[in-house]
Amino acid sequence: MLAYRNVRRIVRRQIPIIRRRLDRQITAMVLLRIVVFICLTVPSIIYHIYAINTPVLRNTSAQYAIVRLLQIIAFSLLNLNHMSSFYVFIMSSSRFRHQ
Template structure:
């Protein structure tokens, strides 16, 4: 049975697995005088070539996201046949479109970097060839930047392809944040601050009278 507690356990397990896997994989790298920081162990090279980048980091997330998008599409078709409110139908259609566009964005942003990493691990470029090495570093930096866009593009994808999400964002920004910020600024401007100069002057006059 799928519960929130079970989901937390799975999330904790995946986080621990990711941390341990990253540490072990990072320890398998070594610094080569001419090639730089590369995988030196043949077993880890084969693992990265045939499992980590193509499966664990590539096709597995795509398959999982595609599976959920197909299930969402099937659910939408099933809902259309049933007598359900139009709002519910539109909401499910928008969720399906958001999931599909997220899968497409993931494929376009992640697959090029994975393909380059598989090539770079098996055919590293030596520093003795400066031009080829510089081109390889530049290409890796560009593809890595494109790959990192995958982690920040969700908000923009959902905003573009979901009208309901746009309305919710507008409601939060305008009705909540803007009104609260406006109220805070107005309350700060309307505050009455004590005149410290008058109080200091009165205390000085009292001290002179006592003298």
């Protein structure tokens, strides 16, 4: 009977340690998502600001190709942001589902 109580008391003391470790992992995951979000969203915002402030003129085909390439890169990074979010949460969801 005393051994059973002692084991339960030890388990109760260990749960907060495990919980703190999981909380740190979740916090690190959220901070990583914030950094990735900012890095992958800023190019699209910069492109939009550029597109709004640039007058519509007949550019040469080389200038048009450069602007179009920048647009495609910016939007690809924006889509990569959503995909990275999906994969981060899929990889980590099974671990936190078992809490």
